[in-house]
Amino acid sequence: MITVAICDDEPYFLVHLRKSVEHYFFIQKQEIQIFEFDNGESLLSSGQNFDMILMDLKLPGKNGLEIIQQLRREKCRCQVIFITSYQEYALQAFQVDAVHYLLKPITDENLYQALDRTIERMGKTDSKTLTITKGACTEIVFIKDILYCEVMDHRLYIHTKDTTYNYLGTLDELHKKLDSRFFGAIKAIL
Template identity: 30%
Template sequence: MRIAICDDEKEIRNSIERYVCLIYKDVDIILFDNGKSVLDYPEQIDILFLDIQMKEMDGMETARELRKAGNNVIIIFVTAVEEYVFQAFDVGAFHYLLKPIEQVKFFDVLKNAINERKESQVKGMKEEPSLVIKQGTLTQKIYFREILYVEVFNRKLIIHRLNDDIEFYGKLSDLENSLGADFNRCHRSYIVNFRYVLKYDATSVTLENGETILLAKQKYSEFVKAYMKYNQRKGL
C-alpha cells in the first residue's frame, strides 16, 4: 500500500505522516510539496492526502489532471477552507478533512480509505478495463487490450482492434478521457494504445502490426513523456 501526502506546509506533511504511522507500520509513504511532483511520480499511488490551497498548481487542478489521466487514486483533501467541499466531490474525492486535523477523525477516514482501496483492488482483478459502445440497438463491450488505435474519419470514430474495426458516431475527446493513461492522443485524429507501440520518430508511430499513424509535431514531447511513464508503470 502506497500513501502519498502533498502539502506545501512541511509541518502538515509531517503531522499526517506521523498519524499514518501510528496505526499502519507497513505502508510506503511518499511526501510531496507541490501538485506537479504528484503528476510526475511514475508509480501507482493508492491513497493521496492532497492540500487544496497550494502555490502554482493547487490541489483541485492536480486532482483534475489525475482524473484526466485515468488515475483512480483515492483522494482525501486536506484544507483549512470549507468552501471547497462541493468541488472536492466533483473530482471524485473520497473525503475532505479540515485543518487543524482531528486525530480520531483522521484515523476513521484513513481506515475507510484503505478498506475501499483493498475492495477496489479485488474488484479490479475480476473486471478487465473495457468500453461499452452503442451502435443503434446494438451494444458491444470492447476490452482495452484489444484496441490498437482509434481514429476519427468523416465524423465517425473507428476503433481498430487486433482482428477487426468498429465504427460509430462519437467524439474523440470523450473516448480519450475514458481510455486513460495507457493510451495517448498523439494527433488530433488519433489515439494510440501504448501496449502496441513498436517504435516512433518525430512524425509517426509504428505499431507492432506494421501500421503507421501520425504523430503531431506539437504532441511529440507530451507523447514521449507519457510513453516513458507507461513503460515505468509496466516495469519495462
C-alpha cells in the same frame, strides 16, 4: 503494500501527517510506502501510481483540486482525501470522487476515520483477482498489481509490481478476464 502520497506545502504539517499515517497503518498491521510532495506538479511528475493521496488544496502552482482532476483525466483510480483549511471547496472535491474532506487542524480520530473509509473503498474496488493456472500450479494475482501484459511466442506475460507470470494463452482470452483498466491497450493490440 499500499502506496500513499502526502502533498502539502507546510513542512511541519507534512511531518505531522506522515507520523499519523504511519501510526494508523502500524496499528492496522499494514505495510505502506509513503511519498511526500510539497506541490502538486512534483506529485504528477513522480510518475508513481499511488493507491491513496492525502492532498492539500492551496498549493504553489496548480491547486490540489486541479492536480486530482488531471489524475482523473489520466484514469488514475487512486483514493483521495483532501485535507485543507478551506471549507468552500468541499463540493468540488466530491465531484472528483474524493473519499473524504477534512478541515485543518485535524485530529488523529478524524484522520483515522477517513483512512478507514478509504481502506474500505480500496477493498471494494481493488480486490478483483486473476487466476493463473500453469500445469498443477495455480496463482492468484490482484488485478490492481498488474502493470502490463504482453504476448511473445504464444505465451502471455503478466508483469506485476513484484514478479512476472507467464503461461500459454491469448490476449483475447485474457481480455475477457481483465477489467476496463486494460481495455484500451488490449483493444489497440487486437
